[in-house]
Amino acid sequence: MNVNSDLGKHTRPIYNLILHLHPKKVKASTLRFKLSFGLGGMSALLVVVQIFTGLLLKFHYVPNPEGAYNSILAINENLLFGKLAHNIHYWSAILLLWITFLHMLRVFFTGAYRKPRQATWTFGVLLLILVVLSNFTGYLLPWDQLSYWAVTVSTSILDYVPLIGSTAREALLGGQDVAGGTLSNFFNLHTGIIPLLLLALMVHHFWQIRKAGGLIVSEEEKDSPLVDTQPNLVARELVVSLVLIAFILLLGVLFDAPLRERANPFFSPNPAKAPWYFMGLQELLIHFHPFFAVVVIPIILFAGIFYLPYFKLKDGVQGIWFISQKGRETGKISAIAGFIFTIIFILLSEALPDPESILPGNFSIITTGLIPFIFVVVSIYFFMKIIQRKFSINRSEYIQSLFIILIASYSVLSLVGISFRGEGMSLIWPWLL
Ligand code: HEM
Ligand code: HEM
Structure with a gap:
């Protein structure tokens, strides 16, 4: 009876899926919330939320200067749950940046960047760069005054890089100024290349964590007993995920993503900030x-x-x-x-x-x-x-x-x-x- 029910548990599809992400057993000491605060898992969940809401927005977003702003207005006003999807995409982008940054701080302050986790750190830094780039390329898409001038100011910083700066800026903008070419470049980077890279590096990151034998533990806790991943770790992950999703939903319902007037290339706000x-x-x-x-x-x-x-x-x-x-x-x-x-x-x-x-x-x-x-x-x-x-x-x-x-x-x-x-x-x- 015992053997059969155990077998049943292990052949359930959801259990198989969990085993793709986790080993069968984990050290009990790594379950302590205060060791990691679940920040890495939260970052991963937020990336999934971004991809999900982003794909929904993509059905209605028009990636050209004539249509972009109006399509955002239409998403907000005419589409069932459009405003909610837009708001959630906006707030979880900010949360993702903060939580990934805090995750980096926790890794640093617990010394988890050291051998054998050096490469995990290096790929982590690349992930953080990709998260910043996702935020930056998304920033332009609403095509309002705020986004247009913020991108103009930040990309002009590239001009200061000797030799390659101006060429890199022109390639990114698809011309001299922020215009249709820029929106098209940013849209393709934002909804194609960057999420693909992000997903690939995330998978690699997870594999590196497993290869290092799971999360870091202190010398005293090295011999802590092994416990079943399901339900010990999975239940904790579920609680953190539900709380995070509830929080994002609340933000999305209560606070609208800011949208200024339509971008006007002839009128720069003062000051224009990145x-x-x-x-x-x-x-x-x-x-x-x-x-x-x-x-x-x-x-x-x-x-x-x-x-x-x-x-x-x-x-x-x-x-x-x-x-x-x-x-x-x-x-x-x-x-x-x-x-x-x-x-x-x-x-x-x-x-x-x-x-x-x-x-x-x-x-x-x-x-x-x-x-x-x-x-x-x-x-x-x-x-x-x-x-x-x-x-x-x-x-x-x-x-x-x-x-x-x-x-x-x-x-x-x-x-x-x-x-x-x-x-x-x-x-x-x-x-x-
Ligand atoms: C999208 C971004 C990222 C995702 C989804 C992600 C995901 C994760 C997850 C799920 C874990 C295991 C659980 C935890 O520690 O909370 C982890 C651990 C780790 N992450 Fe990240 N991470 C990201 C960014 C970063 C960054 C920016 C760094 C450092 C610069 C980093 C370095 C590490 C290291 C070294 C570990 C192993 C920690 C340990 O063994 O205690 N990660 N990451
Ligand atoms: C880590 C992943 C992502 C981040 C951090 C991110 C971030 C952002 C940000 C900050 C905006 C501007 C929102 C605003 O000011 O209203 C935006 C817009 C947008 N994003 Fe993403 N995004 C991500 C992934 C994706 C993906 C995977 C897609 C689609 C495949 C997508 C599609 C869109 C679309 C269509 C818009 C324009 C509509 C809008 O402004 O809400 N995003 N994104």
Whole structure:
């Protein structure tokens, strides 16, 4: 009786499907919600929601400048559940970006990027890039004033990349300006190439996680017993999924996706801002020479992120949030320092006279590029020296603090760009915007 019912359970189609995603048994310690907060699974579910709602919208969306805006109005007003599908697509795109980013932070802060999970991290970073690109290419599709000018501003940043920048921009836009060619390119990338790549990398990501033996566990929990995936893990995944779906539905019912007036290429709003996730970069351009803001700083950051799993670290601490008590304390101090330092830097850069007026000519790459860059690097270096001396932290804790400073700094830059920049991108209180 026991054997038969067990056999029955294992041949059920739904059980077979689960076995495509999970092994038959998992370590009991990996079921702890506070280890992963279910963020990876939530990202996966949101991608599925995006594909599902996106495919529905695609039946009615018209990908050309004459029809795009009206088709969105028609989806909102004339189509049964059209507005709900549109709203859900809009809100889960934002949620997906946030949750994938938080998933990356949890992986980082539990040390799950280290051997044997280096490649999982690398492919994860590629997934995050694809999620940003999905958001960005989708942003243009409503073809309203907000989307048209946000894409114009962000793509013009490409012009600052030497040698290939202008050519890459023209290829992406399908011409000199954002127009019909751009909408067609963005639509095809958004509904074809990017989702395909996203799905392929996700499948690979899942396989890598299984190959590494499941989620990370700390040394003490290494010998935790194995338990059946069904129902132990599956029941938990079901609860997280249902809560997330309920939350998205609620957002979609209560809050409409914003839609401004139809795009007008002859009237630029002031200020014209990039989408919120690129506002940190746009803010950086106010303070640094474009070569530093768009080339030097991003290259250093991306090199660091991709190289992260390959830094030689002596301690084998994995699966423990923030490494140690010392790691927690230095992490907090670094976050506060990153916030305060970036605010001071922005205010200083606003208050000091424009270096161009003191040293006109071809020196701006030095005055507004190299000098502020060295100022920032030296300040971080000395701050880290103090932390290292005071807390005698090891290499992992050092890298963690540095990472936190950079995240805090980008958060402040984004916040200032989004909420504190008014006409002509001058500083202004948010309530006066
Ligand atoms: C669409 C984006 C992504 C999806 C759907 C996804 C999915 C998942 C899932 C389901 C897990 C296992 C459960 C969990 O940890 O919550 C996982 C683990 C992992 N992910 Fe992702 N992920 C994505 C993006 C990323 C990013 C941006 C990174 C890092 C840059 C990353 C790195 C990792 C690593 C290293 C693990 C193994 C963690 C461990 O062993 O504890 N993933 N991912
Ligand atoms: C990770 C996946 C995806 C993300 C993050 C994403 C994101 C977005 C965003 C932010 C918009 C603009 C919404 C607005 O401002 O109103 C949009 C629009 C759109 N997306 Fe997606 N999308 C994804 C996948 C897809 C897929 C797979 C399809 C179809 C195959 C699709 C079809 C559309 C269509 C037709 C629109 C225009 C209608 C509208 O604005 O709602 N999307 N997408």
